[in-house]
Amino acid sequence: MTSDINWQERYHAALIVTVRLRLVDVPGYLAEVLASIASVRTPLGDIRLIDVDGRFKTRDLQMFFIDEEHRDRTLEAIRRHDFAEILQVTDEVLEIHRGGAIETRSRHALDSLMDLRMIYTPGVASVCEKIHADPSCAWDYTGIAHRIAIVTNGTAVLGLGDIGPLASLPVMEGKAAILAYFVGVSAEPFLINSRDSDEIIDTVERCALNFGAIQIEDIAAPDCFVIESELQKRLDMPVFHDDQHGTATVCIAGLISALRQVGRSPSECRAVLSGAGAAGSAIARFLIDFGVQDVVVCDSVGAIYSGRPERMNAWKQDLAEVTNSERVQGTLAEVLPGRNLFIGVSRPNLVTQEMVASMGDKSIVFALANPVSEIAVADALEAGAAIALDGRGMNNALAYPGLFRGALDARAKTINREMMLATAERLADLAGEECLLPNMLDLEVHRSVAEAVRKAAVRSGATGEGR
Amino acid sequence: MTSDINWQERYHAALIVTVRLRLVDVPGYLAEVLASIASVRTPLGDIRLIDVDGRFKTRDLQMFFIDEEHRDRTLEAIRRHDFAEILQVTDEVLEIHRGGAIETRSRHALDSLMDLRMIYTPGVASVCEKIHADPSCAWDYTGIAHRIAIVTNGTAVLGLGDIGPLASLPVMEGKAAILAYFVGVSAEPFLINSRDSDEIIDTVERCALNFGAIQIEDIAAPDCFVIESELQKRLDMPVFHDDQHGTATVCIAGLISALRQVGRSPSECRAVLSGAGAAGSAIARFLIDFGVQDVVVCDSVGAIYSGRPERMNAWKQDLAEVTNSERVQGTLAEVLPGRNLFIGVSRPNLVTQEMVASMGDKSIVFALANPVSEIAVADALEAGAAIALDGRGMNNALAYPGLFRGALDARAKTINREMMLATAERLADLAGEECLLPNMLDLEVHRSVAEAVRKAAVRSGATGEGR
Numbered sequence: 001m002t003s004d005i006n007w008q009e010r011y012h013a014a015l016i017v018t019v020r021l022r023l024v025d026v027p028g029y030l031a032e033v034l035a036s037i038a039s040v041r042t043p044l045g046d047i048r049l050i051d052v053d054g055r056f057k058t059r060d061l062q063m064f065f066i067d068e069e070h071r072d073r074t075l076e077a078i079r080r081h082d083f084a085e086i087l088q089v090t091d092e093v094l095e096i097h098r099g100g101a102i103e104t105r106s107r108h109a110l111d112s113l114m115d116l117r118m119i120y121t122p123g124v125a126s127v128c129e130k131i132h133a134d135p136s137c138a139w140d141y142t143g144i145a146h147r148i149a150i151v152t153n154g155t156a157v158l159g160l161g162d163i164g165p166l167a168s169l170p171v172m173e174g175k176a177a178i179l180a181y182f183v184g185v186s187a188e189p190f191l192i193n194s195r196d197s198d199e200i201i202d203t204v205e206r207c208a209l210n211f212g213a214i215q216i217e218d219i220a221a222p223d224c225f226v227i228e229s230e231l232q233k234r235l236d237m238p239v240f241h242d243d244q245h246g247t248a249t250v251c252i253a254g255l256i257s258a259l260r261q262v263g264r265s266p267s268e269c270r271a272v273l274s275g276a277g278a279a280g281s282a283i284a285r286f287l288i289d290f291g292v293q294d295v296v297v298c299d300s301v302g303a304i305y306s307g308r309p310e311r312m313n314a315w316k317q318d319l320a321e322v323t324n325s326e327r328v329q330g331t332l333a334e335v336l337p338g339r340n341l342f343i344g345v346s347r348p349n350l351v352t353q354e355m356v357a358s359m360g361d362k363s364i365v366f367a368l369a370n371p372v373s374e375i376a377v378a379d380a381l382e383a384g385a386a387i388a389l390d391g392r393g394m395n396n397a398l399a400y401p402g403l404f405r406g407a408l409d410a411r412a413k414t415i416n417r418e419m420m421l422a423t424a425e426r427l428a429d430l431a432g433e434e435c436l437l438p439n440m441l442d443l444e445v446h447r448s449v450a451e452a453v454r455k456a457a458v459r460s461g462a463t464g465e466g467r
Numbered sequence: 468m469t470s471d472i473n474w475q476e477r478y479h480a481a482l483i484v485t486v487r488l489r490l491v492d493v494p495g496y497l498a499e500v501l502a503s504i505a506s507v508r509t510p511l512g513d514i515r516l517i518d519v520d521g522r523f524k525t526r527d528l529q530m531f532f533i534d535e536e537h538r539d540r541t542l543e544a545i546r547r548h549d550f551a552e553i554l555q556v557t558d559e560v561l562e563i564h565r566g567g568a569i570e571t572r573s574r575h576a577l578d579s580l581m582d583l584r585m586i587y588t589p590g591v592a593s594v595c596e597k598i599h600a601d602p603s604c605a606w607d608y609t610g611i612a613h614r615i616a617i618v619t620n621g622t623a624v625l626g627l628g629d630i631g632p633l634a635s636l637p638v639m640e641g642k643a644a645i646l647a648y649f650v651g652v653s654a655e656p657f658l659i660n661s662r663d664s665d666e667i668i669d670t671v672e673r674c675a676l677n678f679g680a681i682q683i684e685d686i687a688a689p690d691c692f693v694i695e696s697e698l699q700k701r702l703d704m705p706v707f708h709d710d711q712h713g714t715a716t717v718c719i720a721g722l723i724s725a726l727r728q729v730g731r732s733p734s735e736c737r738a739v740l741s742g743a744g745a746a747g748s749a750i751a752r753f754l755i756d757f758g759v760q761d762v763v764v765c766d767s768v769g770a771i772y773s774g775r776p777e778r779m780n781a782w783k784q785d786l787a788e789v790t791n792s793e794r795v796q797g798t799l800a801e802v803l804p805g806r807n808l809f810i811g812v813s814r815p816n817l818v819t820q821e822m823v824a825s826m827g828d829k830s831i832v833f834a835l836a837n838p839v840s841e842i843a844v845a846d847a848l849e850a851g852a853a854i855a856l857d858g859r860g861m862n863n864a865l866a867y868p869g870l871f872r873g874a875l876d877a878r879a880k881t882i883n884r885e886m887m888l889a890t891a892e893r894l895a896d897l898a899g900e901e902c903l904l905p906n907m908l909d910l911e912v913h914r915s916v917a918e919a920v921r922k923a924a925v926r927s928g929a930t931g932e933g934r
């Protein structure tokens with residue numbers, strides 16, 4: 001088991017390096033090098049043929065490392081072969097982020113005086129006057145119908161925690177790149193250098209005219225709850241907290257597929273959720289709306305129940321009101337036996353094989369902690385889970401691009417439960433026979449989700465006058 | 468004279484329309500139509516051949532209208548020809564602004580799982596950690612080295628005045644499109660829904676981490692002065708107010724060229740400046756730094772002098788301290804006689820031919836009021852000006868793209884006088900024999916200005932540690 005978890009850690013390793021290798025062109029030499037790389041347990045990404053001449057073949061090998069020591073050990077293993085020469089070692093991640101992941105472009109060539117006179121003065125004045133006379137025209141004659149802000153203060157970034165707004169910028173740019181590439185939504189990173197929820201709310205409200213929707217990202221709980229709900233009250237546009245709503249939506253999508261595979265209805269689920277942060281509480285609420293009546297949420301001290309004396313706060317108390325109606329008590333290991341659904345958004349390696357084995361028949365295990373899950377998928381399956389998935393198989397990027405595109409296309413004022421459910425159902429429908437979820441690289445998936453979201457927005461009354 | 472001013476108003480007309488015209492293909496018919504269009508004094512833009520068949524030629528004619536009545540009158544004049552059929556009338560400006568002038572793009576294709584793992588999680592974590600350990604790395608591994616904010620509250624937009632932030636958005640997007648297309652700078656419109664300078668300053672300061680520089684735009688005086696100077700104090704990056712610094716820079720560029728043509732030195736100039744707003748006061752100060760010792764600034768009540776009893780404020784008093792050392796008094800018409808340089812950034816049709824005629828030998832007239840200048844160029848020349856130019860010939864878009872590109876390339880902390888002067892001198896050097904300024908559509912001009920600015924930034928100490 002240990003070796004599998006190590007392997008998983010390696011797969012989640014953040015160091016992605018391309019090694020340019022020149023090999024004497026003899027059949028079997030590449031295989032020998034790959035065997036050496038495998039011997040130090042270094043996962044490989046793409047292998048690309050770069051150059052061929054009479055004697056040599058040059059290839060780029062992408063590799064994943066935990067740290068620099070791991071990288072050096074791997075390079076050492078390669079160098080032991082006298083037929084292999086390392087020409088170059090490139091940190092691919094740094095290179096792809098050099099200069100940033102996104103850029104602003106003009107949507108039109110500006111090659112003539114007429115172009116300039118229309119895009120800028122004097123022509124632009126007529127557009128301004130039109131919007132001044134009827135502000136709703138801004139939706140048609142500016143970019144707000146495809147522009148959103150990705151708002152963060154960097155207090156809860158990925159698995160990194162509180163690294164502050166500037167260090168979180170590559171994440172926001174990465175997300176913006178995904179939105180641009182997948183669905184043509186123009187997202188702008190919106191770093192706010194503040195830890196005060198009121199300041200953050202006021203700042204976003206004052207700048208909201210630039211945007212058609214707001215994505216809240218990587219802000220620590222419980223501030224993220226206050227910020228999201230207060231902004232949604234004040235603004236006439238969708239305010240979407242990806243760590244809550246995005247994660248919950250993809251989770252429900254996976255659950256729909258999983259329940260179909262095991263032939264169970266939502267009301268037959270007996271769920272345990274590990275993690276009471278932003279994602280955990282959002283998933284718990286979505287589970288209930290989805291029809292799962294029996295949901296117990298655990299935090300670090302165990303099951304949360306109404307009136308629990310220790311480690312409670314207003315948000316956990318709210319959660320306790322709508323979950324765990326039987327007031328189950330005990331640690332995660334104590335409440336898991338006999339239950340058939342585990343969803344973890346908590347900590348690495350929190351769940352043992354014994355705990356999975358204690359679960360009921362045809363159990364479903366979603367171990368979503370990042371970057372290392374509560375239990376490795378292989379271990380959960382070996383321990384008897386019918387279905388197991390980790391965060392790699394359940395990426396928010398399946399949900400938020402289509403959700404935003406659909407919400408903007410509908411000119412929605414909010415992203416409501418119906419739109420999230422439409423996303424989850426469409427994702428489940430688009431998954432193949434073998435998979436719980438479709439391939440997020442398939443642009444058609446995002447287009448299809450956007451269309452489902454747009455229809456759900458109109459149907460559910462998320463649209464309305466004035467936008 | 469009247470007809471010329473009317474023509475000028477038409478040329479500045481904001482309604483830009485394309486009329487698709489199908490003409491019987493007989494030599495001379497196009498000329499007849501153009502004569503009819505000229506008879507109602509409608510200026511023409513591009514004429515493009517769209518389709519040719521045996522009997523007809525279809526062309527798109529771009530036309531400028533003052534208002535819809537003017538448009539209808541022109542279409543009526545065309546319809547009088549039985550060989551001409553109007554197929555379509557398109558408001559070109561609205562069409563080019565439909566969906567906005569700019570968009571965010573991913574700088575990389577995201578076609579493989581590896582792309583996603585590098586641009587986003589898990590790879591991106593290593594970039595975040597690098598920046599967390601050394602914040603100055605953000606300059607290399609995010610987009611801030613090419614990203615700026617165009618900050619406005621919409622209180623002084625073009626010639627339109629106080630139309631509020633939302634209605635000003637097309638202007639900000641137009642400017643962003645120019646920056647993107649000309650110099651690859653990613654500019655984001657940054658509308659702030661506030662009329663309180665302190666709120667605006669705090670908001671920009673809180674969000675400044677997203678950007679490498681700040682452009683202040685179309686904020687009314689005197690708030691714009693406070694906002695710009697306070698932000699420049701608080702932020703470790705260039706804060707540039709285009710209405711002040713951009714206008715002044717292009718104006719000095721034109722003046723360098725004009726002085727070369729008439730063979731005069733800055734110290735021999737006796738200048739009158741009409742307009743004491745943001746542009747006027749910035750031009751006055753730049754004129755002095757440039758070596759023009761005799762500068763009189765006029766506002767609506769006449770020459771501003773130290774201790775003037777009426778219509779003064781702190782900003783005008785500051786201006787009075789550094790200009791008009793002889794304490795000249797009187798209206799614009801009274802102070803103009805004998806002076807050899809007039810620069811107007813004030814009101815349409817404020818200057819008569821008689822006033823220009825009263826000026827000294829080889830007088831230079833820059834009539835820059837927008838959209839209609841203080842006096843038409845033709846009228847000024849007819850009245851004896853050696854050189855006359857209006858706002859069309861002196862566009863800020865000649866200065867700010869290269870200034871920002873150069874400042875960012877130098878990683879400058881401010882845009883100082885040396886960088887502005889380098890811009891002005893380079894623009895004057897790049898102007899042809901016949902022109903005062905180069906063609907702003909020539910991308911090489913902006914590259915050359917950027918290089919001059921970058922060098923000036925390094926030379927003058929505008930760069931420094933910590934960015």
